[in-house]
Amino acid sequence: MKGQDHQTLIVLDFGGQYKELIARVVRECKVHSIIIPGSTPVKELKKMNPIGIILTGGPYSVYDATAPHCEKELFDMNIPILGICYGMQLMAYTLGGTVSPCNVSEYGDTKVTVTKKNKILDCLGGETITLMSHTDYVSRLPEGFETCAVSRDCPTASMADEPRNLYAVQFHPEVERTKKGKKIIRSFLYDVCGAKGDYNMNDFIEAEVKRIREQVGDKHVVLGLSGGVDSSVTAAILAKAIPNQLTCIFVDHGMMRLNEGNEIEAAFKDRALNFVRVDAEDRFLKKLQGITEPEQKRKIIGEEFVRVFEEESSKYEGSFLAQGTIYPDVIESGANNSATIKSHHNVGGLPKETKFIGLVEPLRGLFKDEVRKLGKKLGLPDELVQRQPFPGPGLSVRCIGEITKEKLDLLRKADAIYREEINKAGLKYDQYFAVLTSMRSVGVMGDFRTYNYVLALRAVITSDFMTCEKARVPYPVLEKVTSRIVNEVQGIARVVYDLTGKPPATIEWE
Ligand code: XMP
Numbered sequence: 001m002k003g004q005d006h007q008t009l010i011v012l013d014f015g016g017q018y019k020e021l022i023a024r025v026v027r028e029c030k031v032h033s034i035i036i037p038g039s040t041p042v043k044e045l046k047k048m049n050p051i052g053i054i055l056t057g058g059p060y061s062v063y064d065a066t067a068p069h070c071e072k073e074l075f076d077m078n079i080p081i082l083g084i085c086y087g088m089q090l091m092a093y094t095l096g097g098t099v100s101p102c103n104v105s106e107y108g109d110t111k112v113t114v115t116k117k118n119k120i121l122d123c124l125g126g127e128t129i130t131l132m133s134h135t136d137y138v139s140r141l142p143e144g145f146e147t148c149a150v151s152r153d154c155p156t157a158s159m160a161d162e163p164r165n166l167y168a169v170q171f172h173p174e175v176e177r178t179k180k181g182k183k184i185i186r187s188f189l190y191d192v193c194g195a196k197g198d199y200n201m202n203d204f205i206e207a208e209v210k211r212i213r214e215q216v217g218d219k220h221v222v223l224g225l226s227g228g229v230d231s232s233v234t235a236a237i238l239a240k241a242i243p244n245q246l247t248c249i250f251v252d253h254g255m256m257r258l259n260e261g262n263e264i265e266a267a268f269k270d271r272a273l274n275f276v277r278v279d280a281e282d283r284f285l286k287k288l289q290g291i292t293e294p295e296q297k298r299k300i301i302g303e304e305f306v307r308v309f310e311e312e313s314s315k316y317e318g319s320f321l322a323q324g325t326i327y328p329d330v331i332e333s334g335a336n337n338s339a340t341i342k343s344h345h346n347v348g349g350l351p352k353e354t355k356f357i358g359l360v361e362p363l364r365g366l367f368k369d370e371v372r373k374l375g376k377k378l379g380l381p382d383e384l385v386q387r388q389p390f391p392g393p394g395l396s397v398r399c400i401g402e403i404t405k406e407k408l409d410l411l412r413k414a415d416a417i418y419r420e421e422i423n424k425a426g427l428k429y430d431q432y433f434a435v436l437t438s439m440r441s442v443g444v445m446g447d448f449r450t451y452n453y454v455l456a457l458r459a460v461i462t463s464d465f466m467t468c469e470k471a472r473v474p475y476p477v478l479e480k481v482t483s484r485i486v487n488e489v490q491g492i493a494r495v496v497y498d499l500t501g502k503p504p505a506t507i508e509w510e
């Protein structure tokens with residue numbers, strides 16, 4: 001971390017699943033942080049000159065044979081330390097206290113009462129709701145420590161040795177479910193560690209640009225660009241870091257929304273990168289001919305996508321592969337024991353071909369809202385940065401039954417009208433789109449009978465996209481959209497609105 005002119009907080013990782021959340025809250029408090037293994041020797045830590053250290057939670061008991069420990073000298077560095085969950089137990093154990101199994105383990109929202117105010121708990125008032133998740137607790141405090149908070153089942157929900165600037169909490173202040181958790185971390189940073197708040201997105205960009213340059217050297221980088229937020233922001237930061245050493249391959253599978261391909265191209269044409277648009281519509285449509293089963297459609301598109309990307313990228317042998325992986329992708333890819341509901345594919349899921357000499361993932365530690373902020377700082381247009389999620393297989397999962405160019409064109413027009421009216425009305429939903437059903441219905445236009453498609457509109461509210469509820473789009477907006485679609489899009493006879501939540505439905509129709 002030499003050469004940085006801002007303060008650094010170290011997050012010492014003992015295997016806790018929330019370590020990135022800690023780093024994120026620290027970033028939100030405008031302090032730079034790095035996550036490093038809990039086993040890092042004290043003499044290395046000293047060289048980094050941190051203003052403070054946070055010990056993460058972890059899945060162990062301090063007495064487990066494989067439990068990660070730390071050197072006792074860690075606590076003699078004269079640097080403020082905050083231990084969280086396992087980090088608290090490790091602090092107590094290392095300094096001569098005792099850790100024991102809980103009489104009653106605590107999982108979930110737990111009321112905690114402050115019994116002794118101090119610099120980090122002052123902000124809580126008397127009581128607060130916290131997230132607890134532990135089966136051990138500190139049963140005897142180390143010398144010099146005092147109990148500062150208790151819960152119904154945990155007599156040491158927090159402890160501190162204030163003169164030595166050592167603090168610990170059994171609950172997780174880094175998660176939103178701990179109501180005032182961010183305030184605790186902020187107090188630790190500002191009132192204990194003496195943070196100046198000298199870190200922001202510009203610093204992130206600067207540090208990442210430097211890191212990318214060091215990693216890549218004079219080699220070339222190939223990025224699969226889908227036009228989604230993550231790959232677009234990855235392209236923008238790479239173009240800044242290694243101008244003219246970057247090729248972005250945009251596979252246009254012909255299932256993008258109206259004008260989307262051109263918008264993506266326009267957003268990148270003035271950047272220092274080689275933008276390659278592979279027009280593969282015919283290839284995809286040919287493969288999809290006669291296919292109606294949703295999983296088969298998804299698989300064909302996923303495979304064809306990889307094939308086109310491989311063909312195109314083979315021209316850049318000896319290059320790095322860049323991916324727009326963000327932190328939630330990293331977590332989700334670790335948890336794969338669940339049943340397959342749908343085979344998702346996206347640009348981030350490309351095979352790690354051996355012909356690439358390495359992987360560049362500049363956004364790996366960031367969350368979606370941070371990626372959007374970064375994109376804005378890098379000068380990407382709002383339409384790109386604020387874009388709602390769009391599935392890798394594109395409109396194919398919104399065009400029920402066999403895919404044809406005619407059906408896709410009908411859907412594109414109707415979907416554009418729907419999005420335009422939602423935007424005009426100033427409505428904000430997490431995802432909203434049109435679906436062309438495979439059903440036809442009888443209607444009348446002028447004096448003639450029509451027999452045309454039924455179109456469904458969907459709008460959902462969700463934060464995690466794992467569940468959702470339907471949005472209550474105002475009737476006047478739905479009426480206007482319906483009227484415009486049946487009048488302006490020849491081939492659509494009827495418009496319906498989908499009121500189903502997830503579960504039992506999914507967000508996309510296929
Ligand atoms: P479902 O339909 O499973 O969708 O409720 C949940 C979220 O994921 C998006 N989605 C995809 N994203 N590749 C992606 O990158 C895919 O194959 C894919 N399928 C669905 C969907 O739009 C929603 O936001």
